[in-house]
Amino acid sequence: MSARADANVDRSWTGALARWTDRKLPADRLFPDRQPAYVGSWVYVFGVCTIAALMIVVASGVILSFFGPQWWHVSPQGRFFNSLHFWSVQLFFAFMVLHLWGQYFMASWRDGRAPTWMVGVTIFAISIVTAFTGYVAQQNLDSQWIALNAKDAINSTGAGAFFNVLNFGQMYGLHVMMLPIFVITLVAVHVLMVRIKGVVKPIDFEETH
Amino acid sequence: MDAHDRYYQGVRMVPYDIVKELTIALVAVLALVLGLSFAFASPDDPPLTIHAWAKSAPVDFVTTATGELAGSTTTAGYGAPYNDTADAAQTWGPLAPQTWGGVHQPVDAAQEFVLGPLSTSSTSDPALATALSQYSGATQDQQGKWLDAYTKGLDKAQVDGSGGITVPSGDYGPVPVMSSSLLRLAQSGALDGMLQDAGHFYNTDYTRSLLFMGDGSLLESMAGDQHLLGNQWGMMNETGSFPGQSWLWLYTFWYQVWPFNSDAGFLGLNAGNADLGVVLIMGLLTTLLALIPFIPGLRDIPRWVPVHRLIWRQSAKQRRTGAPGAAPVRAS
Numbered sequence A: 001m002s003a004r005a006d007a008n009v010d011r012s013w014t015g016a017l018a019r020w021t022d023r024k025l026p027a028d029r030l031f032p033d034r035q036p037a038y039v040g041s042w043v044y045v046f047g048v049c050t051i052a053a054l055m056i057v058v059a060s061g062v063i064l065s066f067f068g069p070q071w072w073h074v075s076p077q078g079r080f081f082n083s084l085h086f087w088s089v090q091l092f093f094a095f096m097v098l099h100l101w102g103q104y105f106m107a108s109w110r111d112g113r114a115p116t117w118m119v120g121v122t123i124f125a126i127s128i129v130t131a132f133t134g135y136v137a138q139q140n141l142d143s144q145w146i147a148l149n150a151k152d153a154i155n156s157t158g159a160g161a162f163f164n165v166l167n168f169g170q171m172y173g174l175h176v177m178m179l180p181i182f183v184i185t186l187v188a189v190h191v192l193m194v195r196i197k198g199v200v201k202p203i204d205f206e207e208t209h
Numbered sequence B: 001m002d003a004h005d006r007y008y009q010g011v012r013m014v015p016y017d018i019v020k021e022l023t024i025a026l027v028a029v030l031a032l033v034l035g036l037s038f039a040f041a042s043p044d045d046p047p048l049t050i051h052a053w054a055k056s057a058p059v060d061f062v063t064t065a066t067g068e069l070a071g072s073t074t075t076a077g078y079g080a081p082y083n084d085t086a087d088a089a090q091t092w093g094p095l096a097p098q099t100w101g102g103v104h105q106p107v108d109a110a111q112e113f114v115l116g117p118l119s120t121s122s123t124s125d126p127a128l129a130t131a132l133s134q135y136s137g138a139t140q141d142q143q144g145k146w147l148d149a150y151t152k153g154l155d156k157a158q159v160d161g162s163g164g165i166t167v168p169s170g171d172y173g174p175v176p177v178m179s180s181s182l183l184r185l186a187q188s189g190a191l192d193g194m195l196q197d198a199g200h201f202y203n204t205d206y207t208r209s210l211l212f213m214g215d216g217s218l219l220e221s222m223a224g225d226q227h228l229l230g231n232q233w234g235m236m237n238e239t240g241s242f243p244g245q246s247w248l249w250l251y252t253f254w255y256q257v258w259p260f261n262s263d264a265g266f267l268g269l270n271a272g273n274a275d276l277g278v279v280l281i282m283g284l285l286t287t288l289l290a291l292i293p294f295i296p297g298l299r300d301i302p303r304w305v306p307v308h309r310l311i312w313r314q315s316a317k318q319r320r321t322g323a324p325g326a327a328p329v330r331a332s
Helices: A013-024 A042-067 A076-105 A114-136 A141-156 A168-197 B003-007 B018-040 B050-056 B058-070 B097-101 B109-124 B126-137 B140-154 B175-187 B190-197 B207-215 B218-225 B246-255 B271-290 B307-311 B313-321
Strands: A034-036 B013-015
Touching: A042 A076, A042 A168, A042 B018, A076 A114, A076 B018, A076 B246, A076 B307, A114 A141, A114 A168, A114 B246, A114 B271, A141 B097, A141 B207, A141 B218, A141 B271, B050 B058, B050 B175, B050 B190, B050 B207, B050 B218, B058 B109, B058 B140, B058 B175, B058 B207, B109 B126, B109 B175, B109 B190, B109 B207, B126 B175, B140 B175, B175 B190, B190 B207, B207 B218, B246 B271, B307 B313
Parallel strands: none
Antiparallel strands: A034 B013
């Protein structure tokens, strides 16, 4: 008798989670080998490109943080990985904004997908904060000035009491640890939500398809 | 058959390889990132130091330090979270979150930027110790008169051959001795360390150094040269010709337009509380963006604007013409 079939295990939280996963996200939905034909549009590429750029952002960021904050200023290798991080962030945002506009004009929140849209907007907002902490942690003239400028906006909300943009240590810690965890976790949730519900049908599907 | 399968009933399905798609995207984006990195590298203009500031703009440095003593700089009168200067915080009507946040990063500009470092340095400088003693023993009114006269004298200050400054003679009390000592301290590079270490061996908090340099004119001038100022859409810019945080364009936009660029303003929102107003607007707009699925009108625009017809044009055409390869939905 399998553990899942055991009456004691069936009532456990673990068993309930396992049954929910089996029901909502079986392997062929998580790793599908077929998809609706209407997904064959270039607009759908921006989502996966955003994830690809995020993977490069994280990989280059891990290498930068491993060697420490001075490395990217004083060695050719550090400067190169700093460039990889810089440009992958630029592309991450470019693809994410294109993905967001694409999903807006497809009204992708239809048919019960509003939570997926809301998680996506949350990822966009947290990504902006993550990038901002990176910009003020660059340790160059740009980071000095934008930190001085941005402090007024942060302080005006009262958040400056605990979020000090002039404190490199705090910004660096948030940038390399806590905020990326939020972004990566929410991206994983976002993708799972898409896989669970599937890709929304086109607007006017019945008329045009 | 569950809700997922019922949703796709009758929908034409085609073969799909999600792992291959991600791999191709990863290779393509990596190639793009490598190309951009090799072609353009990345911005890294060196930061300004107090040492460099005092060396290249000694009059600005001394003027700023005098302002810190007089309490006339931005930092000295900033309010929360640095000090409790009355009526300095941004408010909008009854909204005063800056004040509510309280003083959590206390900065006494005169003491920490000027008097403290001078006091440390005076242990090996009897003339400076005498000047500091004279300054601290004077009444606040007398200190104010010295500082006011010295500030006016600094308008005609000259830089001498050794990098020091000469000011037309006047009744400045001990202030010239103090300012020239602080200037020497800064030009030697010692003031950077004194402001930075704050009595701790390990320190990664640059609040005091940045606030002090931000009170001067040199850093602002350098930022202006790199189109980083607020009225240059600076928050979304980067030094040189590199792209900056372009995703902050809408946030930066509000600072350029009425009422946030106006002293008179509208409904209590003006240049004086622009930061608070812009943050509130952006918070509202971000919330609206997240809630679009529930907002009539905003959620209907995609139906009214035929962009979706362009996006799904190919699949609609295939459906109408009966494209080959159509397969029924997979039962699961």
